[in-house]
Amino acid sequence: MTDQVMAAIDGSQFSEGVCDYAAWASLALETPLTFVHVVDNHPQTADADLSGNIGLGAREHLLEELAQLDEQRAKVAQEQGRLMLKAAKERAIEDGVAEPGIRQRNGTLVETLADLEKETRLLVLGKRGETAYRASEHLGSNLERVVRTLHRPILMVPDTFSRPRQALIAFDGSKTTRKGVEMVAKSPLFRGVACHVVIVGAETGDNRSQLDWAxxxxxxxxxxxxxxxxxxxxxxxxxxxxxxxxxxLLVMGAYGHSRIRHLLVGSTTTSMMRHASVPVLLLR
Structure with a gap:
């Protein structure tokens, strides 16, 4: 299978940013680009308790109508997804990508991305989304599930594209962040990008040695x-x-074994992502 830049879109305000950053990454990496839209259909009738004061016959009729509405909603969601994918493909072509692909799946975002992991070189997601990316009003457990499930780099992007010129690499000398530095060094994505390696801590001999290596x-x-x-x-x-x-551009190892690890666990994850005005590249 050919490794690809996978870009998940959902029609939110971040979809344009996802399109443009994904196109930039695809061109820089010389890797095919595929847009993915997930229709998350949760039947609303199966678990509903409609007994109450409604007669049995009326209840059965109501369930039938609700089932028809669910089917109609699913069809509308699929059609909306097809239109979004078509628009994303056209935008990527305008950005210079030759033949972007499109895929529409039914299910959940996490399950879909896990199924596509073997084909994924880089995953691009919006900082927030209107549907599948969002656990509530902001990033939360859904993002963490994606990060924990996928062992691929993930680029979280804002709604407006700006070509990265200066990248901050959060570094602590751990195996994860050392691997991240090596990945950055090898990646065509960082050609022409000035890299700032930052250790948050005391000025010690070990920290200085680790920084010099990076x-x-x-x-x-x-x-x-x-x-x-x-x-x-x-x-x-x-x-x-x-x-x-x-x-x-902020570059971080997704999970380390020091204080930086807490940037991707619990409330600090939400805070960091919510306030970040620049794309965040999470490396595994």
Whole structure:
């Protein structure tokens, strides 16, 4: 199977950003692009308790009507999805992608993406979505389920595209983040992107050694790179560095074994993603 950039769209305000970032990634990686739309049909009649004061005959008739409405809603959702996929394909072609593919699936977002994992080189998702991506009003457990389920890089994007020029790599010397640095060094996605490797912690010999390794690895691969060790609380420190250095792409290992790990667990995940105005690349 050919590795592809998979872009999940749902018609939310973030879909245009997903299209444009996915097209950029596809062209940079020289990898085919496929748009995916998931119709999540949850029957609303099966578990409904409609007995009450309604007579048996009336109840059966009502159930039939509700079943017909569910079927109509499913057809409308599928047609809306087809139109969204068609528009996404046309937008990607305008962005320069030769032959973007489209797929529509029934089920849940997590299950669908898991089924497509073997074909996925990079997954692009909107920061928030109107339907399948959203657990409530913001990112939450649904995103974490996607991240925990898939062992592929995931690019979470805002609603407006801006070509990345400055990337911040959150680094702590762990196996996960070292692997992330090596992935960045090898990836065509970062050609022409200046990389800032940041350790949040104390100025120690070990931290300095780890930072020097990361910067050298990137420079040896031909990338522009610099490093910094910053004291403070992880999330606040990374945000401050991002603002001070005009960072337009945040790169993180999805799960580490230090304080950075907490950026993707529980409430801090929600906070970081909700406030991030730039795309976030999660590496596994």
């Amino acid at each position: 910067v050298s690895t990137l420079r040896d691969a031909g990338l522009e790179a610099e490093g910094a060790i910053c004291a403070g609380e992880v999330e606040e420190t990374l945000r401050n560095y991002q603002a001070a250095n005009d960072i337009d």
